[in-house]
Amino acid sequence: MSEIIIFAEIDGDGLHSTAGELISAGKKLAADTGNVVSAALIGGNQDLASQLISLGADKVYLANDDAIQKGVADAYLAALHKICINAEPTVVITSKTPIGRAVGPRLAYRLGSGIAQDCMDVSVDGDSGRVTATRPVYGGNAMAKFTFADKDPQVVIMRLKAFEALEPDSSRSGEVIEFELSLDDSDIKSKLVETVKEESEGVRLEDAAVIVGMGRGLGGPAPFSQLEELAKIFNGAVGASRAVCDAGWLDHSYQIGLTGKTVTPDVYITVGISGASQHMAGCSSSKNIVAINKDGDANIFKEASFGVVGDWEKVLPAFTETARELLES
Amino acid sequence: MSLNIIVCAKQVMDPETPLSAFHVDEAAKRVLPAQGIPPVVNGFCENAVEAALKIKEAAGDATITIISLGNNFVMDVMKKPLSMGADQMILIQDPAAENLDALGTATVLSKAIEKIGTVDIVICGQQASDWDNAHVPLGISEMLGMACLSEARSIDLGDGTVTVASSRSDGYDVFEAPLPCLITVSNEIGEPRYPTLRGIMQASRKSPETWTLNDLDLSESDVSPVLTLSELFIPASNRQCEIIEGEDDADSGRLLALKLREEKII
Ligand SMILES: Cc1cc2nc3c(=O)[nH]c(=O)nc-3n(C[C@H](O)[C@H](O)[C@H](O)COP(=O)(O)OP(=O)(O)OC[C@H]3O[C@@H](n4cnc5c(N)ncnc54)[C@H](O)[C@@H]3O)c2cc1C
Ligand SMILES: Nc1ncnc2c1ncn2[C@@H]1O[C@H](COP(=O)(O)O)[C@@H](O)[C@H]1O
Numbered sequence: 001m002s003e004i005i006i007f008a009e010i011d012g013d014g015l016h017s018t019a020g021e022l023i024s025a026g027k028k029l030a031a032d033t034g035n036v037v038s039a040a041l042i043g044g045n046q047d048l049a050s051q052l053i054s055l056g057a058d059k060v061y062l063a064n065d066d067a068i069q070k071g072v073a074d075a076y077l078a079a080l081h082k083i084c085i086n087a088e089p090t091v092v093i094t095s096k097t098p099i100g101r102a103v104g105p106r107l108a109y110r111l112g113s114g115i116a117q118d119c120m121d122v123s124v125d126g127d128s129g130r131v132t133a134t135r136p137v138y139g140g141n142a143m144a145k146f147t148f149a150d151k152d153p154q155v156v157i158m159r160l161k162a163f164e165a166l167e168p169d170s171s172r173s174g175e176v177i178e179f180e181l182s183l184d185d186s187d188i189k190s191k192l193v194e195t196v197k198e199e200s201e202g203v204r205l206e207d208a209a210v211i212v213g214m215g216r217g218l219g220g221p222a223p224f225s226q227l228e229e230l231a232k233i234f235n236g237a238v239g240a241s242r243a244v245c246d247a248g249w250l251d252h253s254y255q256i257g258l259t260g261k262t263v264t265p266d267v268y269i270t271v272g273i274s275g276a277s278q279h280m281a282g283c284s285s286s287k288n289i290v291a292i293n294k295d296g297d298a299n300i301f302k303e304a305s306f307g308v309v310g311d312w313e314k315v316l317p318a319f320t321e322t323a324r325e326l327l328e329s
Numbered sequence: 330m331s332l333n334i335i336v337c338a339k340q341v342m343d344p345e346t347p348l349s350a351f352h353v354d355e356a357a358k359r360v361l362p363a364q365g366i367p368p369v370v371n372g373f374c375e376n377a378v379e380a381a382l383k384i385k386e387a388a389g390d391a392t393i394t395i396i397s398l399g400n401n402f403v404m405d406v407m408k409k410p411l412s413m414g415a416d417q418m419i420l421i422q423d424p425a426a427e428n429l430d431a432l433g434t435a436t437v438l439s440k441a442i443e444k445i446g447t448v449d450i451v452i453c454g455q456q457a458s459d460w461d462n463a464h465v466p467l468g469i470s471e472m473l474g475m476a477c478l479s480e481a482r483s484i485d486l487g488d489g490t491v492t493v494a495s496s497r498s499d500g501y502d503v504f505e506a507p508l509p510c511l512i513t514v515s516n517e518i519g520e521p522r523y524p525t526l527r528g529i530m531q532a533s534r535k536s537p538e539t540w541t542l543n544d545l546d547l548s549e550s551d552v553s554p555v556l557t558l559s560e561l562f563i564p565a566s567n568r569q570c571e572i573i574e575g576e577d578d579a580d581s582g583r584l585l586a587l588k589l590r591e592e593k594i595i
Contacts, residue, residue, distance in 0.1 A: 105464030
């Protein structure tokens with residue numbers, strides 16, 4: 001039976017949160033094609049392999065090699081390539097993480113097959129039996145569906161959190177295959193010299209339940225402290241538009257959007273953000289979007305569920321004060 | 330020794346095109362050119378030109394060649410990298426290359442790079458703001474068998490090697506690779522410089538070379554698609570925004586908080 005292979009990444013000592021999401025995406029395709037879902041676990045161990053099975057994988061390729069260096073795409077690519085040559089999967093799925101978005105495309109080109117990046121959904125085309133991938137294009141202004149021609153594997157790169165992981169169930173069964181890699185020096189051209197952590201205080205944007213978004217409409221870096229004050233009331237975090245980061249008001253690690261972070265808070269409160277499609281690409285899955293903007297025609301009001309058309313300098317202090325009173329009472 | 334740097338630059342629809350001017354022909358599965366808004370050189374490609382110019386300044390001696398594959402090139406637009414200071418430009422234009430997918434695009438660009446000859450560094454943007462593929466350069470590196478470092482926020486040239494920093498969610502990673510190497514750059518590499526008057530004058534005297542698929546020994550069958558566009562549409566927004574209006578802005582802010590509380594959002 002042919003396979004769908006997902007690239008299961010490791011984060012620290014555990015599985016990366018995307019591993020379960022990719023298994024769910026694979027299972028959606030498998031339901032229509034009768035394929036099995038296999039996970040490629042590169043540089044992992046038996047314990048992580050069992051976790052993948054409890055998340056729904058039918059099979060795990062457990063592949064290790066001394067040449068695998070965390071964070072370096074080359075080794076993961078060489079390993080995944082070997083697994084694919086051996087298993088001849090019809091579909092390979094990686095996630096849009098730094099490693100996943102480097103490895104997925106390079107694998108596709110190495111094998112001469114098609115690749116769709118930043119996918120929000122995947123399905124099987126009823127007529128051809130081939131995969132159809134849904135993804136935003138033109139900065140999110142348009143949505144496209146791409147269908148793969150007859151060349152396998154069909155390589156899909158999923159947007160983070162596009163699928164939800166299944167609840168782990170240890171009664172699920174699957175097969176673990178120890179895969180011999182024997183990577184060659186020539187497989188690995190680049191090396192990781194160092195990893196530099198830039199510590200930011202407080203809650204990580206990706207984990208925050210409430211995010212306050214800073215836009216160019218704030219006019220300069222100074223209002224940041226007011227946004228931070230609001231975020232703190234909810235134990236939330238401050239994010240920003242690219243315009244704010246490019247202007248140097250905040251570091252690029254604050255950037256939300258197509259080329260910044262993807263966030264999915266319960267509430268995203270935008271202040272002085274116009275709601276350009278490239279910004280919305282990173283936050284449109286927020287449960288609620290709230291907008292404070294002086295321009296009633298701004299695109300953000302097409303995306304928000306509640307908003308005030310007004311000057312942030314007047315709106316925000318009153319909003320913050322009332323929110324604080326409400327949360328304290 | 331002189332360095333050979335190639336920058337791949339794409340002409341795209343201006344991504345700042347207002348939504349009101351953004352239209353899709355759903356039947357033809359095509360984005361219609363925005364009326365009266367000229368195309369631009371893709372933003373990340375301008376960052377790539379800037380990165381190449383910085384490397385040239387640091388190395389002293391280098392030749393920067395811009396290559397672009399496309400149709401309906403607007404010469405005033407495409408000359409910008411030359412006005413910024415690039416040395417020469419090759420435009421690849423062919424009716425048979427009108428609707429290439431990413432694999433076809435990477436095939437043509439890598440053939441062009443091979444034809445140019447010895448290359449030390451290929452620099453690309455991380456993503457083109459039309460199809461947002463963010464992988465054509467990775468394909469070029471595979472086809473040319475080059476080392477590949479993506480999403481650089483800084484580039485430092487060593488002796489036969491290159492060191493690149495790439496942002497991560499909590500900091501950055503520093504990678505090293507041997508030359509020749511393909512690098513994609515993010516906007517964090519730095520704002521593209523403005524062309525100087527002298528740059529514009531020099532660029533006006535340069536005429537880009539034009540190549541067709543034939544010049545690259547490629548035929549239509551070498552670039553047949555592996556991915557086809559089956560649908561293209563403008564997503565409908567299903568959110569309805571409730572605008573909160575108070576007596577003045579401050580009052581609206583207060584009412585907004587009360588409303589969010591009432592709706593159990595905060
Ligand atoms: C390839 C590409 C990738 C991109 N990636 C990203 C990305 O990842 N993230 C991102 O954010 N952008 C990205 N962009 C940029 C994006 O297109 C927009 O330019 C950017 O998001 C605009 O930021 P902004 O909303 O803060 O600024 P603006 O668009 O300038 O909006 C400012 C808003 O503030 C309002 N305002 C002004 N004064 C006040 C006031 N006193 N009170 C209240 N409101 C006020 C204005 O009405 C306006 O709506 C990308 C662009 C491209 C081409
Ligand atoms: N038609 C093209 N001509 C020149 N360069 C291109 C072309 N398509 C893609 N590129 C390069 O690849 C980068 C990423 O594009 P993409 O993978 O299409 O998102 C761009 O920033 C360019 O550097």
